[in-house]
Amino acid sequence: MIQLNPASCVRYYAKSSECNKCEVICPTEAIKVAESAVNIYQNECIECGACMGVCPTEALSLNNFDVTEFFFDFIKSDESVISCKSNFLCLAALSVDHLLSLALVKDFVLDIGHCATCDIKERCFVQIESNIAEANYVLSTISDKEIQAQKIGVTKEDQPNRREFFNIFTLKGAATLHKQVKEEIEALENPEIGLSSSHIQAIRQKNIPNKRKLLFTILKRMEKPAEYKYLENEYLSFTSDKVVDESCDNCSICYRVCPTQALSSDKRFSTIYFDPLLCVKCHLCHDVCEKGSIQITEYFDTKEFFEPEQKVLKKFKVIRCIDCGNPFTYFSGEQVCPRCKIEEEEAKSLWGIE
Ligand code: SF4
Numbered sequence: 001m002i003q004l005n006p007a008s009c010v011r012y013y014a015k016s017s018e019c020n021k022c023e024v025i026c027p028t029e030a031i032k033v034a035e036s037a038v039n040i041y042q043n044e045c046i047e048c049g050a051c052m053g054v055c056p057t058e059a060l061s062l063n064n065f066d067v068t069e070f071f072f073d074f075i076k077s078d079e080s081v082i083s084c085k086s087n088f089l090c091l092a093a094l095s096v097d098h099l100l101s102l103a104l105v106k107d108f109v110l111d112i113g114h115c116a117t118c119d120i121k122e123r124c125f126v127q128i129e130s131n132i133a134e135a136n137y138v139l140s141t142i143s144d145k146e147i148q149a150q151k152i153g154v155t156k157e158d159q160p161n162r163r164e165f166f167n168i169f170t171l172k173g174a175a176t177l178h179k180q181v182k183e184e185i186e187a188l189e190n191p192e193i194g195l196s197s198s199h200i201q202a203i204r205q206k207n208i209p210n211k212r213k214l215l216f217t218i219l220k221r222m223e224k225p226a227e228y229k230y231l232e233n234e235y236l237s238f239t240s241d242k243v244v245d246e247s248c249d250n251c252s253i254c255y256r257v258c259p260t261q262a263l264s265s266d267k268r269f270s271t272i273y274f275d276p277l278l279c280v281k282c283h284l285c286h287d288v289c290e291k292g293s294i295q296i297t298e299y300f301d302t303k304e305f306f307e308p309e310q311k312v313l314k315k316f317k318v319i320r321c322i323d324c325g326n327p328f329t330y331f332s333g334e335q336v337c338p339r340c341k342i343e344e345e346e347a348k349s350l351w352g353i354e
């Protein structure tokens, strides 16, 4: 059964969120995104997992298959093929984060031998091809790895059907596996692995999806490339780099809603910070910014993968309002905050004062 955690879904964060990636990918139309809600029709769901693969915040999960568990299980095993007919769901359930992490730790082949005849190929195979192309684009700039997709067509005479397979998978040493995965994830949250303070804070607050935690940890253990390259942001779906232009008035909505704290501020709200490696490209900050002040840059520096840093996107002068004493963003002229200014205007209009 596919489950939604509303606390992680950006649709529930803000009314203006336009995310509908899960609805668009679902091959059986079992997901319908409405204003501030995501409705799942379980009778229509075939548990392919494609929605999990595209959800930027891991708000969707299957109760009988966990991709993070699969990750650890697969890298520890002798298996080198990932196939929808033997050990995995539809390959569209593997996000770009997962593909990158897997490729950086193990050589493997994705079996696309069943895709051409698959009932859900129309939406899912397109996504699989796109994810592989994107992951290989990134890999070509940071390593000598490449993800191979081959028409192997893994079959077994006694191949259990999907549900039987899940039952076997779940029962097979499930307790041990869960314990191992828990330890692995806890290890990722350990500050000793050398993450910056913003990463540690976000990871501790558990607002970074597991798939990004995996990628963080694997990148941290990799040797840095001799030189850093630039990726075109247009071709990246899993992260981004941003700028904030002059039209920004520090309304604060973007860094208040950002689910991963990629966008953040200081206690005085005087600076907007941005951390590209924490961004999951959910697009929420763009959706909520009425002025359209946030833009994605043309290029993403691969240095961010190995030496992530919190950038200053914009600084503001914050002063105390001479009427109410509350801090506000000062641009020029009056030293009264916008709220007091509105109250003053309303009072004037009430008393007929020009
Ligand atoms: S893809 Fe994820 S974040 Fe986006 S609407 Fe669906 S569940 Fe919510």
Ligand code: SF4
Residues within 6 Å of the ligand: 257, 258, 259, 260, 261, 262, 263, 278, 279, 280, 281, 282, 283, 284, 285, 286
């Ligand atoms: S910075 Fe914007 S796009 Fe990136 S995770 Fe935060 S809200 Fe989403």
